[in-house]
Amino acid sequence: MPPQNHPSHPGIARRTAVQAGAIGLLGLGMNHIHGLKAMAGETATPKPFRACIYIFLSGGLGQQDSFDPKPHAPAEVRGEFQPIATSTPGLQICEHLPQLAIRSHLWSVCRSLGHPSNDHSAGHQIMLSGRTELPPGFNPNTPRPQDWPSIAAIANAVTSPRNNLPPAAVLPEQLVHYSGRIIPGQFAGLLGVNRNPWFIEASPFHSTSYGAFPSYKFDHQDRGNKDERHFEAPSLTLAHGMTNPQLTRRVSLLNELEGQSRVLEQAATAARFDRYREGAISLLTDSHVREALDVTRAPDAVQDRYGRNSFGWSLLMARRLVEAGVNLVQVNLGNDETWDTHGNAFPHLKDNLFPPTDRALAALLDDLSESGLLDQTLIVMAGEFGRTPRITLLPAHYKLPGRDHWGAVQSVFLAGGGIQGGRIIGATDAIGAYPVADPQRPENLAATIYEALGLPRTVAWYDEVERPHQVYYGEPIAGLA
Secondary structure (H helix, E strand, C coil): CCCCCCCCCCCCCHHHHHHHHHHHHCCCCHHHHHHHHHHCCCCCCCCCCCEEEEEEECCCCCCCCCCCCCCCCCHHHHCCCCEEECCCCCCEEECCCHHHHHCHHHEEEEEEECCCCCCHHHHHHHHHHCCCCCCCCCCCCCCCCCCCCCHHHHHHHHCCCCCCCCCEEEECCCCECCCCCECCCCCCHHHCHHHCCEECCCCCCCCCCEEECCCEEECCCCCCCCCCCCCCCCCCCECHHHCCCCECCCCCHHHHHHHHHCHHHHCCCHHHHHHHHHHHHHHHHCHHHHHHHCHHHCCHHHHHHHCCCHHHHHHHHHHHHHHHCCCEEEEECCCCCCCCCCCCHHHHHHHHHHHHHHHHHHHHHHHHHHHCCHHHEEEEEEECCEECCCCECCCCCCCCCECCEECCCEEEEEECCCCCCCCEECEECCCCCCEEECCECHHHHHHHHHHHCCCCCCCEEECCCCCEEECCCCCCCCCCC
């Protein structure tokens, strides 16, 4: 009788087999081989992805001082900055955004988005969830399980994961007030903690100073606070020989995921538990993910283009994560209220905020455009509100004047994801106080993001008791395509 052949597993490479062996050590089943094969590139070429990078300017950027200058307004309205021409005829922006001015053919601006709140916490909830109406019982001092889920959390719940990575991530830090109060609006709320986006804490040390550290940090009120933060990309490398489950210099990845959302304890089914365990192993074994997070070791030329500071590293990380498989990346350019320019507004914008933003965002546009990924990747930049038309001075706190909170209107930057460059959507009155053409709401901005992610109008998300909730509460901003 001829000898029988041993059973084989065609299509499984040696690297996958080694990883499968590691799976056994970590308490996972053989069903994870499929995910590892996908990471190893052993399946068919995936379809082109659709992604979004949502750049959030906590504190609120003044529209008159950035993308909607009013050079003919009185001095107390127009401010200290001069407008400059862009590569788009008829479009002027602030003189301190020269790199974006050169690239205006790649981006558009909506000058007419507003909502009714002038409160920081409410504004965060509104703009991060894309819903103007506040949730019942909203508490500005703390996130609540009854809050509307953030756009990032919804993307985490309803978009299909790529390469076993979390569908949505937030970086480089959570938005935490200098007092230690956590800002609502960032989390999954009614979706349940297991749908929180992946928070990548690359600058995990609490600070009372602001800006693109280490090069552009500042103190709003000149209180002399020290800022000893450094940008630390999370390490996903296990200790040598896997003798210690703790990740190098950081908590273990499984504990990180567990601490963020308690997924491993609260998963309702074994399948859900399995999904997050598989995602954790994917993060540990995927070299693309490790490279995406390790931005401070990027080639010198790349770091120089983006800027060697938290703004530049964050946008570089966002680009790499999108390429690695994350569908939506929220990038907080600065910790809570960094852009809250009540006073000392013009030197802070000119010297500390605009230079790293202009540089990093221009580099992001260049990279995505040159790689052919800009059409697939929507870039949005907004804050929780705009700033008052007239300049004010609060001498008890600030040496120089600034602008206060203004929910009625702000300018929103948009690029990629099928959006045509060089478009101006909407207009404000002569002092930049209210929309006078094409008024838009946060619901329209959220719908623009969801459409760019390829979500149908019928899509829904489900809360923890399986009640369906609609995703779209508005129409995408018209005139961008």
